[in-house]
Amino acid sequence: MALVRDSADEANIASAIDTAVAEFGALDICFANAGISSGAVPLLEQTPELWHETLRINLIGTFLAVKHAARVMIPRQRGSIICTASVAGLRSGAGGSPYSSSKAGVISLVQTTAYQLSSTGVRINAICPGLIETGMTRAIFEHARARGTDGKIGQLNPLRRPGVPDEIAQMALFLASDAASYVNGQAFPVDGGLSASLPVVQPKA
Numbered sequence: 372m373a374l375v376r377d378s379a380d381e382a383n384i385a386s387a388i389d390t391a392v393a394e395f396g397a398l399d400i401c402f403a404n405a406g407i408s409s410g411a412v413p414l415l416e417q418t419p420e421l422w423h424e425t426l427r428i429n430l431i432g433t434f435l436a437v438k439h440a441a442r443v444m445i446p447r448q449r450g451s452i453i454c455t456a457s458v459a460g461l462r463s464g465a466g467g468s469p470y471s472s473s474k475a476g477v478i479s480l481v482q483t484t485a486y487q488l489s490s491t492g493v494r495i496n497a498i499c500p501g502l503i504e505t506g507m508t509r510a511i512f513e514h515a516r517a518r519g520t521d522g523k524i525g526q527l528n529p530l531r532r533p534g535v536p537d538e539i540a541q542m543a544l545f546l547a548s549d550a551a552s553y554v555n556g557q558a559f560p561v562d563g564g565l566s567a568s569l570p571v572v573q574p575k576a
Contacts, residue, residue, distance in 0.1 A: 378405035379432035381439075388439040397447060400547045401440035402482070403433045403454045408507050409469035422469045431474035435551045437484055441493055448492035451547045454481055455539075456497040465501075465565075474499075478558045485556030494555045496546045501525075501562025503534040528563035 376383040391398050409417075409425040426572060433454050444450030459466030460474030481497040488495065502525055504512050512533075515521040525533035542561050545551050560566045 380434065381425045381435050384432075384435040385439050388443060392443050396444050398440060400452055401436055401444075401450070401452045402543055403436035403440075403452070405432055405436075406455060406473075406507070407470075407562070409467045409473075411467055412469075414468060417467075417469065425469035425473050426476070428490065429470070430476040433477050434480060437480065437495065441488060441491075444493045445488070445491045450493040451551070452484075452493065452495040453543050453546050454495070454497045456499045456558055458499050458501050458560055458566050460535070461499055461558070461560065461566050481558060482556050494496075494546075494551070496551075496554060496556065497558040498539060498546070499540050499558050499560040499562065499566070500539050501528060501534055501560065501565045503536060503539060505536060525563060528561035528565035529567070532564060534561065 374387050374390060376387050378384065388398060388401075400506060405428060407425060409421055412421060437452055437454065440450065440452050444452075447524045454477050456477040457466065457474040459471040460476070460478045463471065466474070466565070467472065478497055478499070483494050484495050502508065502511075512521065512524065516526050525531060539561055546554065548560075
């Protein structure tokens with residue numbers, strides 16, 4: 372079952388959550404994964420409109436998913452909420468200012484919400500992807516392939532490769548499962564080790 376909704380419209384999100392409960396009887400897992408990129412707009416060319424839209428989708432939309440998932444999970448005293456943040460929310464250099472700020476906000480939202488949900492049995496965590504080939508990043512990969520430099524994508528992390536969506540999905544499955552029953556309020560990088568270090572010069576192979 373798929374619903375097309377505006378992820379930053381409260382009525383849309385509330386109805387989507389209610390539909391899930393009506394169809395399946397309960398909500399055990401919510402993965403707040405919608406997001407947009409603010410692009411590589413130079414600081415002095417950024418507009419309030421760019422910031423508003425980036426924050427609207429990436430942060431306010433995530434908040435609404437968290438709010439309405441928690442609303443139906445709390446009475447059952449169980450549930451796992453997973454939010455997509457980014458390594459750009461952990462350190463600079465992985466995205467533009469609006470995008471990075473929105474993802475830092477998602478991490479803070481997860482941390483603060485974990486405590487607001489104390490004693491409810493509802494867990495919340497964030498995944499911080501590194502460079503993954505998705506619809507949002509496809510232009511980067513296509514440009515590199517056109518130039519013949521696709522072998523250099525991801526070269527800054529210790530694994531020296533980009534990630535694939537399934538590697539993010541595996542982390543989401545773990546956080547959604549009972550295997551992660553004592554994991555709460557955390558932000559997990561899935562980035563090939565990129566965020567494990569300050570910038571270093573990679574030795575030549």
